[in-house]
Amino acid sequence: MKVAIDPGHGMGNAEAGVFDPGATRKTGGETFAEADIVLRYGLTLKKVFEDRGVEVFMTRTSSADSAPVGRRATRAATAGCTHFISLHLNSDGGTQANGLEVEFRDDTKDKPLADKVQRKLLAVTGFKDHGNDKRTNLAVLKFKPGPAVLIELGFITNDGDRNFLLKGENRDAICKAIFDVVTGSV
Numbered sequence: 001m002k003v004a005i006d007p008g009h010g011m012g013n014a015e016a017g018v019f020d021p022g023a024t025r026k027t028g029g030e031t032f033a034e035a036d037i038v039l040r041y042g043l044t045l046k047k048v049f050e051d052r053g054v055e056v057f058m059t060r061t062s063s064a065d066s067a068p069v070g071r072r073a074t075r076a077a078t079a080g081c082t083h084f085i086s087l088h089l090n091s092d093g094g095t096q097a098n099g100l101e102v103e104f105r106d107d108t109k110d111k112p113l114a115d116k117v118q119r120k121l122l123a124v125t126g127f128k129d130h131g132n133d134k135r136t137n138l139a140v141l142k143f144k145p146g147p148a149v150l151i152e153l154g155f156i157t158n159d160g161d162r163n164f165l166l167k168g169e170n171r172d173a174i175c176k177a178i179f180d181v182v183t184g185s186v
């Protein structure tokens with residue numbers, strides 16, 4: 001097993017040399033960016049896997065790493081990955097929409113893992129079930145060697161979701177839960 005961890009957005013995501021912050025939310029004099037928050041999740045998740053002896057490939061490890069969205073899945077496949085986990089935050093024009101969503105592409109290859117991740121993370125976060133979505137148009141889900149899922153951890157635009165996700169102890173619990181599901185320990 002070798003797990004690709006893909007913190008969404010970042011440098012060169014859509015356009016070479018241009019930083020893509022993903023969804024942002026400005027509140028209380030602070031601007032929160034999806035790219036920064038999911039990078040923290042990605043680095044924590046990397047540590048959780050590696051501390052337990054599972055090899056990891058990161059599509060990016062900083063805000064400066066160039067990670068074109070169209071090349072992430074193929075880079076992970078070339079690196080020998082067997083699983084692909086993409087981390088994102090959802091957003092909405094308003095501040096009320098909230099909840100957790102897991103996206104997948106293939107009913108056979110991806111959906112079983114998407115279902116398990118969804119169930120486990122709903123239990124850990126207490127978030128609203130925002131559903132499992134089949135998405136055939138997302139480049140990162142075109143990862144071929146094994147299951148690929150894109151986790152929308154919560155809504156950056158919702159204060160409850162965002163504040164929960166920003167807490168270090170919740171990040172640790174979520175990353176441990178993802179590890180448990182991906183490695184089949186639950």
Ligand SMILES: [Zn+2]
Pocket residue numbers: 008009022023034088089
């Ligand atoms: Zn995103």
